[in-house]
Amino acid sequence: MLLKRAAMTAITAVFTAVLAVTCGGTANASGYDWADPIGSGCSNDAYTARSSALLDNDEQIGTIELRYSPTCRTVWARVYSQGPELWDPVKRKQDSATAFCENAQWSATKGQYYCYTAMLNDAGYLSYAEGYATASGRYGWDQTITGSY
Structure with missing residues (x-):
């Protein structure tokens, strides 16, 4: 019986440690507000939640694109x-927090310019991205909004 209790305690401790590491995003997400998604490592598991x-x-x-990191529980915009x-703010609906992209860069692999914003905490929030882009060599442009996530 004592051995069984020790085994259960060990399993519970391991499970708690794994849970703290893998699900800690909610508690830590606010610490990522305004951080760089690439520099923070949050872009490593990111995916495009919404696009337009x-x-x-x-x-x-x-x-x-509205990018989302499940590990960090954050969102950011990329255009x-x-x-x-380029212009691409990410906006949090509940408190209107907004982050903007700073500098357009050239992507040789995509053959286009791109820009991305800092991150916003998305744990328990809804956010969306808004984008503006120009056509190369002409005056055309468009502005659109992604769905919320």
């Missing part, structure tokens, strides 16, 4: 565009 095409005369000139003029 940016169009100019029915031609896709870019894409706005791709044919032209270098």
Whole structure:
């Protein structure tokens, strides 16, 4: 009986430790507000939760993405565009917290410019991304909003 109790205590301790490591995002998510998703490592498990095409005369000139990290429980916006003029805030609905992208960069692999924002805590919140993009070599542009996540 004593051995059985010790085994159960050991299993409970291991389970608690694993749970704390894998599910700690909710408690720590607010600490990631305004942090860089790449520098923090939160982009490692990120996926695109919502996206929307940016169009100019029915031609896709870019894409706005709402990125989500399940480990960090954070969101951020990323926009791709044919032209270098980008704008892509991520907005948290409940308190209107907003983060903007800083500098457009060129992606040789995508053949487009891109920009991404700092992160916002998404634990218990709904957020969305808003994007603006320009077409390369012309005056066309579009602005759109992703769905909430």
